[in-house]
Amino acid sequence: MPLDNxxxxxxxxxxxxxxxxxxxxxxxxxxxxxxxVNFFTIAVMYLLLDAxxxxxxxxxxxxxxxxxLFLFVIMLLGVDRNEARGERLFGMRTMAxxxxxxxxxxxxFALRAGIGFATRAPAGFEKVNAPANTQALxxxxxxxxxxxxxxxSVLLIIAAIAAMVLANRKARAITQAELDAHxxxxxxxxxxxxxxxxx
Amino acid sequence: MVTSLAAELxxxxxxxxxxxxxxxWLVPALxxxxxxxxxxxxxxxxxxxxxxxxxxxTGSFAIAVLMVRQLASFGGDERLYVQHLFxxxxxxxxxxxxxxxxxxxxxxxxxxxxxxxxLIHIYSMGYMHGDPRYxxxxxxxxxxxxxxxxxxxxxxxxxxxxxxxxxGLCSYLLIGFWFEKTDNANAAKKAFVxxxxxxxxxxxxxxxxxxxxxxxxxxxxxxxxxxxxxxxAATTIALLLFAGAVGKSAQVPLHVWLxxxxxxxxxxxxxxxxxxxxxxxxxxxxxxxxxFEVSGAALVVVTVIGLIxxxxxxxCALGQDDLKRVLAYSTVSQLGYMFIAAGLRAYALxLFxxxxxxxxxxxxxxxxxxxxxxxxxxxxxxxxxxxLRRMPLTGATFLIGAISLAAVPPFTGFFAKDAILEVAxxxxxxxVYVLGTVGAVISAAYMGRxxxxxxxxxxxxxxxxHAHESPPVMTVPLILLAVGAFALGFVVExxxxxxxxxxxxxxxxxxxxxxxxxxxxxxxxxxxxxAVGTLIATWVIYASGRVDWMALRVRLAPLQRLFExxxxxxxxxxxxxxxxxxxxxxxxxxxxxxxxxxxxxxAVGGSTRRLAAVGRKIQTGYVRTYALxLFAGAVGxxVYVGLxx
Amino acid sequence: MRTxxxxxxxxxxxxxxxxxxxxxxxxxALLIFMSVELQLNAVNLALVAFSRLHGNLNGQVLAFFSxxxxxxxxxxxxxxxxxxxxxxxxVNVDDARSLRW
Numbered sequence: 001m002p003l004d005n006x007x008x009x010x011x012x013x014x015x016x017x018x019x020x021x022x023x024x025x026x027x028x029x030x031x032x033x034x035x036x037v038n039f040f041t042i043a044v045m046y047l048l049l050d051a052x053x054x055x056x057x058x059x060x061x062x063x064x065x066x067x068x069l070f071l072f073v074i075m076l077l078g079v080d081r082n083e084a085r086g087e088r089l090f091g092m093r094t095m096a097x098x099x100x101x102x103x104x105x106x107x108x109f110a111l112r113a114g115i116g117f118a119t120r121a122p123a124g125f126e127k128v129n130a131p132a133n134t135q136a137l138x139x140x141x142x143x144x145x146x147x148x149x150x151x152x153s154v155l156l157i158i159a160a161i162a163a164m165v166l167a168n169r170k171a172r173a174i175t176q177a178e179l180d181a182h183x184x185x186x187x188x189x190x191x192x193x194x195x196x197x198x199x
Numbered sequence: 200m201v202t203s204l205a206a207e208l209x210x211x212x213x214x215x216x217x218x219x220x221x222x223x224w225l226v227p228a229l230x231x232x233x234x235x236x237x238x239x240x241x242x243x244x245x246x247x248x249x250x251x252x253x254x255x256x257t258g259s260f261a262i263a264v265l266m267v268r269q270l271a272s273f274g275g276d277e278r279l280y281v282q283h284l285f286x287x288x289x290x291x292x293x294x295x296x297x298x299x300x301x302x303x304x305x306x307x308x309x310x311x312x313x314x315x316x317x318l319i320h321i322y323s324m325g326y327m328h329g330d331p332r333y334x335x336x337x338x339x340x341x342x343x344x345x346x347x348x349x350x351x352x353x354x355x356x357x358x359x360x361x362x363x364x365x366x367g368l369c370s371y372l373l374i375g376f377w378f379e380k381t382d383n384a385n386a387a388k389k390a391f392v393x394x395x396x397x398x399x400x401x402x403x404x405x406x407x408x409x410x411x412x413x414x415x416x417x418x419x420x421x422x423x424x425x426x427x428x429x430x431x432a433a434t435t436i437a438l439l440l441f442a443g444a445v446g447k448s449a450q451v452p453l454h455v456w457l458x459x460x461x462x463x464x465x466x467x468x469x470x471x472x473x474x475x476x477x478x479x480x481x482x483x484x485x486x487x488x489x490x491f492e493v494s495g496a497a498l499v500v501v502t503v504i505g506l507i508x509x510x511x512x513x514x515c516a517l518g519q520d521d522l523k524r525v526l527a528y529s530t531v532s533q534l535g536y537m538f539i540a541a542g543l544r545a546y547a548l549x550l551f552x553x554x555x556x557x558x559x560x561x562x563x564x565x566x567x568x569x570x571x572x573x574x575x576x577x578x579x580x581x582x583x584x585x586x587l588r589r590m591p592l593t594g595a596t597f598l599i600g601a602i603s604l605a606a607v608p609p610f611t612g613f614f615a616k617d618a619i620l621e622v623a624x625x626x627x628x629x630x631v632y633v634l635g636t637v638g639a640v641i642s643a644a645y646m647g648r649x650x651x652x653x654x655x656x657x658x659x660x661x662x663x664x665h666a667h668e669s670p671p672v673m674t675v676p677l678i679l680l681a682v683g684a685f686a687l688g689f690v691v692e693x694x695x696x697x698x699x700x701x702x703x704x705x706x707x708x709x710x711x712x713x714x715x716x717x718x719x720x721x722x723x724x725x726x727x728x729x730a731v732g733t734l735i736a737t738w739v740i741y742a743s744g745r746v747d748w749m750a751l752r753v754r755l756a757p758l759q760r761l762f763e764x765x766x767x768x769x770x771x772x773x774x775x776x777x778x779x780x781x782x783x784x785x786x787x788x789x790x791x792x793x794x795x796x797x798x799x800x801x802a803v804g805g806s807t808r809r810l811a812a813v814g815r816k817i818q819t820g821y822v823r824t825y826a827l828x829l830f831a832g833a834v835g836x837x838v839y840v841g842l843x844x
Numbered sequence: 845m846r847t848x849x850x851x852x853x854x855x856x857x858x859x860x861x862x863x864x865x866x867x868x869x870x871x872x873a874l875l876i877f878m879s880v881e882l883q884l885n886a887v888n889l890a891l892v893a894f895s896r897l898h899g900n901l902n903g904q905v906l907a908f909f910s911x912x913x914x915x916x917x918x919x920x921x922x923x924x925x926x927x928x929x930x931x932x933x934x935v936n937v938d939d940a941r942s943l944r945w
Binding site: 089092095096099102103106109110113 | 837838841
């Protein structure tokens with residue numbers, strides 16, 4: 001069996017399994033860790049698709065930066081809180097399941113009618129990736145997509161500023177009411193492992 | 200073609216000295232102007248409003264007198280003047296212009312309206328003194344005079360109808376002048392609705408005239424009536440117009456509004472319901488007599504209705520205790536006499552009776568108002584008595600009016616009534632003569648009762664004991680009217696070939712004369728004996744003290760109640776016509792309009808609200824349901840696109 | 845490479861569907877956000893697969909930009925979640941339902 005085929009058929013199930021696991025974990029940290037596993041498998045997919053640069057970037061940016069950020073926030077916002085088991089909205093889970101399954105079925109039929117399940121990757125991709133994927137990507141990025149590139153850099157700056165503004169809090173005296181509320185919230189979450197109610 | 204014909208038939212003063220005749224339009228214009236001023240500025244004018252109204256009436260009367268003198272200077276057949284004011288309606292070949300027409304008939308009418316109207320206006324200045332709506336009263340009175348003048352001066356049916364409707368409106372406004380009392384407002388409503396029935400018939404008649412003649416101009420219609428109309432058509436039109444007269448002149452069966460109309464101020468009763476508006480019906484018949492003559496049968500109807508009304512109303516007057524109601528029924532009865540005369544083709548006599556009646560009935564109403572003034576607005580005759588000594592001027596003039604009405608010679612009333620009965624007798628209508636004489640007996644009876652209960656005997660209450668005379672502004676008109684009620688007759692020399700008949704002959708034709716029946720002198724003797732005898736009898740019963748009329752009244756109570764309630768005709772109408780009408784309109788107003796229509800509209804709103812109440816549940820507030828909806832929609836679109844491809 | 849491209853695409857579809865399910869089912873705002881990231885990744889995978897199929901780098905560039913924007917979005921989104929938490933002491937999206945009928 002060809003190597004890439006094997007790799008695919010090993011990592012694809014892992015990918016799906018980790019995604020399902022992420023969906024079903026009630027502990028937030030566990031879910032985040034499973035998502036990281038999923039990102040790794042995606043990165044491998046990129047490798048299979050002759051995109052080594054993206055493979056690296058995926059790991060560095062997604063698994064390394066974004067998920068770390070997630071974990072920080074989870075830590076801030078109640079790492080010991082578990083999601084409630086029940087579902088308040090009637091029929092939400094069923095409907096979501098049906099729709100998701102329907103979506104996948106659609107994809108299946110669309111693919112079958114479109115490119116078909118027999119099409120393999122065409123040859124000749126090495127010419128595109130000359131001399132290497134990174135250089136080729138850079139060439140395209142800095143010539144053809146130069147303007148979006150610059151705009152994206154502005155976007156990043158804006159995001160940083162936005163985060164600073166949103167997270168900013170003037171130093172002030174904490175009122176007794178706030179302290180009491182905080183204590184009550186903690187007492188309740190310690191007594192029953194469920195979500196805290198809005199005050 | 201029709202307009203040129205009309206132009207030919209109307210001699211508009213060719214080759215004659217017109218003199219003051221072109222001022223004809225001022226006669227109605229002055230009261231209209233004064234009415235407008237009083238309507239808008241009445242409150243600020245205060246007492247001056249009355250003077251303004253009286254001034255306008257004086258001007259109108261003066262000009263009217265000049266008009267009549269000028270007209271009289273023309274020869275017999277040329278006594279006609281038509282003044283074109285402006286073009287009014289021009290639709291295709293149908294033209295109506297605003298024109299006024301002065302002939303002997305309308306000249307007499309405008310003298311009556313402005314002259315007696317002037318006296319009543321002067322009287323009103325005293326009677327309505329202190330009323331909060333003083334200015335508005337005079338505005339309405341002047342407006343009424345304007346409409347009445349347009350009614351009698353109109354040169355075509357449309358102007359006549361304009362005046363007709365206008366006087367109806369003013370009558371409504373004036374009857375309900377003290378509208379704070381619901382009874383007054385109801386009386387006004389009743390008057391308007393009842394006359395409306397007649398007015399509608401009249402309008403249909405006018406429409407038929409348009410159909411048959413293509414025009415409404417009097418000259419054309421009366422000139423070509425004989426040639427254009429068949430007997431049947433003429434009868435229909437005449438009867439329809441007569442229906443309007445029946446309503447306006449309060450003849451049976453549309454008489455029910457007049458007794459209730461006494462709720463209005465007494466000058467209103469005098470002017471509108473004695474002297475002028477109720478005579479509009481008589482004027483109408485006189486004006487359109489050509490149509491009645493073409494028909495022939497219509498004249499019989501007129502006479503019959505006149506007879507029935509005259510007798511019926513006379514009996515009712517006998518049973519009333521209210522001073523003004525006696526006079527009201529008396530008016531209805533006297534109008535019956537006028538219609539009898541018209542039905543007998545004695546149009547000039549009908550007109551003379553109209554003039555005479557205007558004098559003595561107007562006088563009696565004003566005197567009654569004076570009596571009420573002195574008795575602090577009391578109208579029940581049983582509470583009065585002995586007023587002649589306490590209110591000499593009022594009492595004397597009241598007495599003169601009553602004797603005139605009772606047709607005692609040589610008072611004016613005698614000349615009027617006797618002439619009519621004489622024509623009936625001489626032309627072979629003996630039944631009319633007999634019934635008319637019976638009516639004369641009853642008339643004398645109720646007049647005697649009225650006068651003797653109020654003026655003679657001993658005062659029966661404290662109020663009668665302390666009654667006082669009215670101020671001169673009220674008594675002077677009384678005196679002037681009394682002079683007319685007394686003297687007008689032999690001054691004008693009334694007999695079928697008298698001066699008055701000659702004066703109106705150009706407009707109304709000659710009075711019928713006949714060889715039949717009794718000689719004139721015998722008739723005069725019979726009439727005198729009848730009248731004087733009845734008066735003496737009533738004096739004995741009511742004023743001499745020899746008969747206990749109170750006990751008599753109790754014994755004849757059922758009869759008296761029958762007369763008092765107008766033979767229960769009004770109650771009959773109330774149950775048979777009014778009550779079902781009210782029930783029907785109640786259903787329509789409440790069940791249909793408020794219930795069904797409003798209900799439907801409200802239901803639309805209500806159902807929208809209920810629908811929205813159900814629909815808004817979509818906004819659950821959960822973000823996740825919104826996301827679900829999004830996703831479902833996206834999947835749906837994909838399915839749709841996928842199926843299409 | 846022997847694997848048909850369609851399999852990559854199908855994998856991408858499955859991951860996207862799973863991500864959407866996560867958005868719909870989860871009540872914790874952070875977990876919903878993580879599901880959104882999963883969706884974005886699935887799309888990126890599809891882009892790269894198409895890029896390989898059509899023989900140019902446009903897909904990869906787009907995936908690259910997508911990652912950058914996703915990073916920025918995560919930053920802002922988490923800042924918002926922290927702000928909301930500070931106000932209401934809850935990360936449950938079901939508790940924010942005042943804009944209802």
